Amino acid sequence: MQFGIFSVGDVTPDPTTGRAPTEHERIKAMVAIANKAEEAGLDVFATGEHHNPPFVPSSPTTMLGHIAAITERLILSTATTLITTNDPVKIAEDYAMLQHLADGRVDLIMGRGNTGPVYPWFGKDIRDGIALAVENYHLLHRLWREDVVDWEGKHRTPLQSFTSTPRPLDGVPPFVWHGSIRSPEIAEQAAYYGDGFFANNIFWPKEHYQRLIGLYRQRFEHYGHGSADQAIVGLGGQVFMRRNSQDAVKEFRPYFDNAPVYGHGPSLEEFMAETPLTVGSPEQVIERTLRFREHFGDYQRQLFLVDHAGLPLETVLEQIEILGEEVVPVLRKEFQIGRPAHVPDAPTHASLRAAAEKAVA
C-alpha cells in the first residue's frame, strides 16, 4: 500500500491573515512539501496541472524533475496530467525523460481537466473531452511501447515513422492511473488497458465513487487482467489534524469556510458527514481512512490533500509530519490485516521491470 500527498497548487490567501503567497513562494512550498513527504516516510508526491491562475503548476515535469534531484525514494506522480489538451507526443517524451532522471520513480494519473477555457486555449473543443482522452492515451500507450509508430487520428497531425525519445527507462513505460470524478467511460478505459483507476474521493459522497470503482473492477476482470479485487485502485482523501479534535476543527474552520472549491456552502460538519473530509485527531483520521477499504475494497494507493485553501506552509508541513509519525504507520499495519495474498501492490518501476523480464524469460 502506498501513501502520499497530492497538491492542486492553488495560490489562495490565508483567510486568517489575508495574505497570499507569491507564485514563487507557492512553487517553493510545493517542493518543500514533497521533500517533507519523503522525510516523513510517505511514498508518493503528486502535483496537479493547471493553466490558469490562481494555480502555479503548469509545468509538472519541470517541478517533478527538480524534486527527483533532491529526493531518493519518493514516487513522483501527477494529479492529474491533462490527457485531453496536452499533445500525447509531448507527454510521451517529457515523462520518459523524467523517468530516466528519477531512475524510474515516476507514474502518472491522467485526467481530462475541469476548466472549460483550457480546451480552446490549447486548440481543442471541450465537447470532445472523452474522445480526446481515448485517442490521445491510445497514441501515448503506443509511443511508449512501439519504437516506430505510424499513426493517424482525429485530433492531432498524423505520424509516420515517429520514434518518441528517450525510450522509457529499461523499456518499461511509467505506470498510468486514470482519474475521473464522474465518467464511466474513463473507468472503462482504465479497465481496458489494465491500468490503475484513481478516484479523487474529495468532493462528493462515497456512493458516487463506489459506482465508478465498482465498474472499473468489474471491467478489469472482464478484460482479463485479473480478478476484480486485483484491480489497481487509488483514492484521494482530505484531512486536517490536531491532537485534540476540537482544536483541529477550530483551526481548520476558517480555511474550510473560505475554501475556493466548497467554501460559503455547507458547514464543515455537514461536509464531513457527506464527504470523506476528516478534520479531527490522528485517531479519527485513521478510523475514517480504514473505512475506505470497506467501501471500495482493498486498494493500492492513498493520497491526501493537505495543502490547499491558503493553509500556511508551516501548518502543512506539520500535517505531513503527523501523517508520517502517527497515521500512516498504523494504516500500513491495519490495511495489511486481512488483505488477501492475491491482492497486488501498486505497480512500481521495479515490479514492472521484473514482470517484463519474467515475461521474456
Added chain:
Amino acid sequence: MYDLAVVSAGLSRPSSTRMLADRLAAATADALGGQARVHAFDLRDHARALADNLVTGFPGGALREVLETVTGADGLIAVTPVFNASYSGLFKTFFDVVEPGALEGTPVLLGATGGTARHSLVIDMAMRPLMAYLRATAAPTGVYAASEDWGSGETGLAARIERAGGELAALVAARTPAARPDPYAEPVPFAELLGATGS
C-alpha cells in the same frame, strides 16, 4: 399505481402556491382513478441544501431523496410563485441541480401563482421553455392562480385545474417510461469508444 411528484416553490406558510399544487395533484389523481401516490415537496424546506448543491456540486441528504423521487416519478407537478416577471430563483435552482436528461420524457403539469392575473403568461413564456430544455413533456394547459381566483367561483380556476389534471393524467397513463440505460451497469465497451476516434 402511479407516482406523482409535486414541487412547490412557495415561500410563505400557508402558501397559495402549495395550495394550487395540492389541487392540481388531487385533480390528476382523480383523473387517474385514484391510482396515484402523491409525493409533495416544498422547496422552501431545501433552500439551503439547494444553495449548497450549487457550491459543492452534489445534493446533500434530504435533497438527494427529493431529486430521486422527482426524477423517478411517472408525472411531475411544478408550481412557482411569480417573482419579478418569471419563476422564482428557488424554483429555477431546483431545476438547475437536476441531472441532465433526468426528466427526459417526464409528463409535467405547470402552475404559477401571483397577486394579479397580469403575470399569467409566465407559465408559457418562462416555465414552458425551461421544460422544453429539460425535454420534459409539458401538458398543454398550465394553471395560473391570481389572488382573486381564490375568492370567486367565476374565474374558472376549478375548471382549469380539472382540465389540466386530466391532461397530465392522460400523459402519465399513456406513457411507457423510457428505460434510461445505466452507464455504470452497461458501459460503452472500450472498442466502441476507441472506434469512434478513428485512430
